Amino acid sequence: MTNRIDEQQLLLRDKAERFAHEQLKTEIAASERTGTFFQQGWQKCAEFGLLKMAIPEEYGGEGASLSDLLSIMEGLGYGCEDMGLLFSLNAHLWTVTTQLAIHGTPAQRSRFLPGLLDGTLIGANGSTEEEAGSDVFSMRTHAVRDGDYYILNGVKTYITNAPIANLYVIYATIDPTLGPLGVTAFLVESSTPGLEVSQPLEKMGLRTAQMGRITLKNCRIPANAILGREGRGVKIFESAMEYERGCILATTLGAMRRSLEACIKHARTRRQFGQPIGKNQAISHRIADMKVNLDAARELVYRVGRLKDAGKDATMEAACAKLFVSETYTKLSMDALRIYGAKGYLADSHTERELRNSIASVIYSGTSDIQRNIIANELGL
Numbered sequence: 001m002t003n004r005i006d007e008q009q010l011l012l013r014d015k016a017e018r019f020a021h022e023q024l025k026t027e028i029a030a031s032e033r034t035g036t037f038f039q040q041g042w043q044k045c046a047e048f049g050l051l052k053m054a055i056p057e058e059y060g061g062e063g064a065s066l067s068d069l070l071s072i073m074e075g076l077g078y079g080c081e082d083m084g085l086l087f088s089l090n091a092h093l094w095t096v097t098t099q100l101a102i103h104g105t106p107a108q109r110s111r112f113l114p115g116l117l118d119g120t121l122i123g124a125n126g127s128t129e130e131e132a133g134s135d136v137f138s139m140r141t142h143a144v145r146d147g148d149y150y151i152l153n154g155v156k157t158y159i160t161n162a163p164i165a166n167l168y169v170i171y172a173t174i175d176p177t178l179g180p181l182g183v184t185a186f187l188v189e190s191s192t193p194g195l196e197v198s199q200p201l202e203k204m205g206l207r208t209a210q211m212g213r214i215t216l217k218n219c220r221i222p223a224n225a226i227l228g229r230e231g232r233g234v235k236i237f238e239s240a241m242e243y244e245r246g247c248i249l250a251t252t253l254g255a256m257r258r259s260l261e262a263c264i265k266h267a268r269t270r271r272q273f274g275q276p277i278g279k280n281q282a283i284s285h286r287i288a289d290m291k292v293n294l295d296a297a298r299e300l301v302y303r304v305g306r307l308k309d310a311g312k313d314a315t316m317e318a319a320c321a322k323l324f325v326s327e328t329y330t331k332l333s334m335d336a337l338r339i340y341g342a343k344g345y346l347a348d349s350h351t352e353r354e355l356r357n358s359i360a361s362v363i364y365s366g367t368s369d370i371q372r373n374i375i376a377n378e379l380g381l
Contacts, residue, residue: 020079046119067305077254084208096123124165162212183233205356246304246318316378323371326361
């Protein structure tokens with residue numbers, strides 16, 4: 001065993017690595033320069049079974065454990081350099097597909113899950129606003145009841161998958177005076193009149209993941225498009241964040257392992273002052289720390305999987321994973337660049353690209369300080 005990952009999960013991880021090496025190869029430097037989404041890669045991942053793996057069989061999924069899916073995700077992160085694609089897949093899985101399986105009505109599941117599972121539909125989570133990021137429940141997007149419909153107005157921003165999505169989970173308040181108790185989640189299709197999506201926003205990293213703004217202008221949404229119940233949006237949002245925070249960084253475990261192995265190889269072959277640079281303690285100790293932190297990060301991620309598989313709450317554990325793994329990812333990526341030196345600083349190098357990608361991890365799904373707030377709250381502070 002490795003970090004309490006059983007043999008079956010190691011086989012799944014290896015299988016995902018081989019799949020990624022063979023099927024998800026792309027000219028990543030060129031794709032990043034143009035911000036091109038790897039649509040073919042998305043479909044290949046769907047055909048591989050990624051999108052339906054952990055969804056219950058009665059809803060068209062495979063009913064695998066979350067721990068098994070995390071193993072697959074780690075393998076993909078190791079074998080696929082397009083972290084933007086993997087980030088988009090994570091957003092789709094944890095905030096839309098999983099929540100529809102948990103909270104959707106039979107009619108909603110029947111209508112949307114088949115497409116979400118076979119890759120023909122792409123999902124996006126519409127919660128963030130300019131003035132409602134960390135303070136998400138101060139959102140201004142509102143919904144007004146009009147007979148058998150709701151009229152939605154507002155603007156969502158920094159939404160992953162927005163420019164390419166077919167289905168959005170939009171959070172809106174039915175009554176601002178109710179605070180969190182007024183927040184309601186709606187399933188909104190991209191074809192809805194009055195819904196406008198911006199062109200992709202340019203970003204520092206994860207450039208192949210499409211991010212944009214969603215503007216809702218008098219969008220008429222059927223009342224049966226509510227996900228869950230009126231006023232229960234907070235429950236759905238928190239469920240989505242528990243899954244996302246705990247699981248979205250599984251792919252970065254693979255990316256960090258790839259970086260670690262590259263640094264070890266470089267430290268063995270790069271010579272300065274008549275010997276490999278790995279003989280320098282400043283280098284070897286840095287690499288040793290990378291190994292220790294990666295192993296600790298892996299355990300925190302897989303702990304979330306074990307808890308959810310056992311039907312237990314993982315709010316604090318997901319926040320711990322998100323905090324530690326994101327901070328570890330950025331530190332490891334920075335250390336890799338230091339080990340490579342000027343070569344690693346060149347544009348389009350794997351170290352430069354990984355550092356840019358890693359920085360976002362301390363922001364998305366709740367900043368590191370928000371994770372600390374959650375942990376403190378769970379500890380009764």
